[in-house]
Amino acid sequence: MPRSWMTRLRPGLLLLLLLLTAACEAEQQRYSFTVQPFGGPRGWPVWVEKLTFDNTWSSPAGNLNVGFEYSPPRSGSYITLAHPVPAPSSVQARWFSYRTQTFYEIDLELSDMDAQLQQWYRDYPQPDYRHYLMVGFSGRGEAKVWWRASCNNCGRDRSRDFHAPIVESAWAEQVEGNPDWYREHIQEYINEGVFPSPW
Template identity: 50%
Template sequence: MHNYWARCIGALSLAILMLASCSREPERYDFAVAVAGGPKGWPVWVVDVVFDGRWRVGAGAIDSGYESVPPTGKVSVISNPREAPQEIFARWFSYRTQTFYEIHLTLPEDMAQRVARWYRQYPRRDYNHKLIVGLSGTGEAKVWWKAFCLPCDRDRSKDLLATLVELQHGQEVEGDPYPYVYQTTDYVDEGVIPLPDGFQREEMPPIKSWFSGEQ
């Protein structure tokens, strides 16, 4: 009888632990997202970067940064702490090729465990954490995680830099390049990019003059 009740109590305790584990909310973290484009001579317009199909960040036009290790780009500060993402969808436009690209990236299966470990090893009081997405003008993508040591001055040996997605190639997709004609013309006039194949040089003032009202 004693063994019977011991087994019952043990089974009940295990069930309670499993129920508590299932009902626990996923851990949320305070981090920023940086989106890089380029490299130089291959400017892009980042149309969309969506995480887990639920939240997104903006980026717009980016001229460079993709060539750096890790890429450096426009930083979006997330307003509320987020769970460690598992998937990234990105769509972007290459001014040089007049091409749209899309890609679905799957982050490591143990992403949540990795991020939890990094926040223990690199606590938020001393480190800024950043998820970095690089999108190139030739249709490539890569992803990093970085923890930047705040009190370390120029000593960067204590930073964390982890590659999450090695170089992957996006898929060329349909899209209308006309909304980008002003910026494309400006890039051509400034010598940033050569005249794209099939692009008709419009008789219009450069975009900077157009927005400023100068003719």
């Protein structure tokens, strides 16, 4: 008796279903969060020239002057990502210290954050909480990475916020660079008393 077309298709359909299931399992979880750079400490301003994650996506940072000396850190600048991304496994940065006239670079490995993020997003679900990846750079060459979940409906009560260090302290390498551009562009800030004079 001849096999029906349905019987002949069944093995192919099973194979297709297995491949689709494997592809779905292999796809990384993606997260919506805001990158929050911070720097300093006060009086030790830095200019972040490059801030990338996993050597694939980047975030602007620029001039940073507060927050590094606090635990958890504080900052005033936020960069909301346009779309969800997988948990980053590394951060790369290059920054300039105004006070020491020094350039620093770091390629920092992060712990396996995926399991942590899954837990933090369960404990602090969106939209009740807003999530932040906080990255900080000091004028002395130190870097920090933190995670923060901020309660959206708590008003001024910050007791329900969550903070966790991912990298409490790492030291960058001093690298070559020309500080002349910065000398020209920050003189106005020095004249206004925003930055201390490094010279």
